[in-house]
Amino acid sequence: MRLVLIRHGETDWNRRGKIQGVTDISLNENGMKSAGELADRLKNSDYSFSVVYSSPLKRAYETGEILARELNIPIKVKENLSELCFGKFEGLSWAEVEERFPSEYHYWNTHRKKAAPPEGESYYHKSLLVLKDLKEIVEENPDAEDILVVSHSATLKAIMCPVKHVDYNDMLKVFVFRNLSEIVLEDRDIKEILAYEG
Numbered sequence: 001m002r003l004v005l006i007r008h009g010e011t012d013w014n015r016r017g018k019i020q021g022v023t024d025i026s027l028n029e030n031g032m033k034s035a036g037e038l039a040d041r042l043k044n045s046d047y048s049f050s051v052v053y054s055s056p057l058k059r060a061y062e063t064g065e066i067l068a069r070e071l072n073i074p075i076k077v078k079e080n081l082s083e084l085c086f087g088k089f090e091g092l093s094w095a096e097v098e099e100r101f102p103s104e105y106h107y108w109n110t111h112r113k114k115a116a117p118p119e120g121e122s123y124y125h126k127s128l129l130v131l132k133d134l135k136e137i138v139e140e141n142p143d144a145e146d147i148l149v150v151s152h153s154a155t156l157k158a159i160m161c162p163v164k165h166v167d168y169n170d171m172l173k174v175f176v177f178r179n180l181s182e183i184v185l186e187d188r189d190i191k192e193i194l195a196y197e198g
Contacts, residue, residue: 052076
């Protein structure tokens with residue numbers, strides 16, 4: 001089995017450098033077009049997808065719908081595939097966050113595993129939730145060859161840090177997930193997901 005993780009397509013907030021978090025923003029025109037191009041490429045690849053699992057947020061679900069339609073497979077929602085909640089940081093650029101919340105930003109940025117933005121959640125908390133959902137996805141599809149999972153940048157980091165044994169404070173140096181980035185998890189990674197207990 002392979003889990004193919006996809007970050008959602010572009011939104012206007014992505015283009016403007018604004019932190020989205022759980023703020024529910026739709027794809028822009030370029031995001032929809034690019035998701036269609038990804039769907040065409042996946043359709044002509046060696047993958048054999050049976051289902052798409054998506055975050056419930058619009059930008060991810062709209063991406064998943066485009067992929068599901070082109071690949072002629074069902075789409076299902078898993079709540080914990082949603083983006084990390086960035087609390088009071090949402091709607092701001094990172095420069096604005098650093099200016100308005102200097103001490104909170106510095107502490108969070110240097111203690112990424114368990115610190116949370118004001119009124120937000122930590123990466124560790126998100127890891128516990130999203131890896132639980134990924135376990136369920138694997139267990140619900142024992143005979144699947146390939147499964148698509150559409151999520152968000154911070155949530156993908158919350159998956160990859162424990163699965164690849166990367167320190168949470170090093171995530172920005174190790175992982176760069178642009179819109180429609182594709183990350184393939186194979187047997188060894190899936191074993192890490194199934195064994196993860198926090």
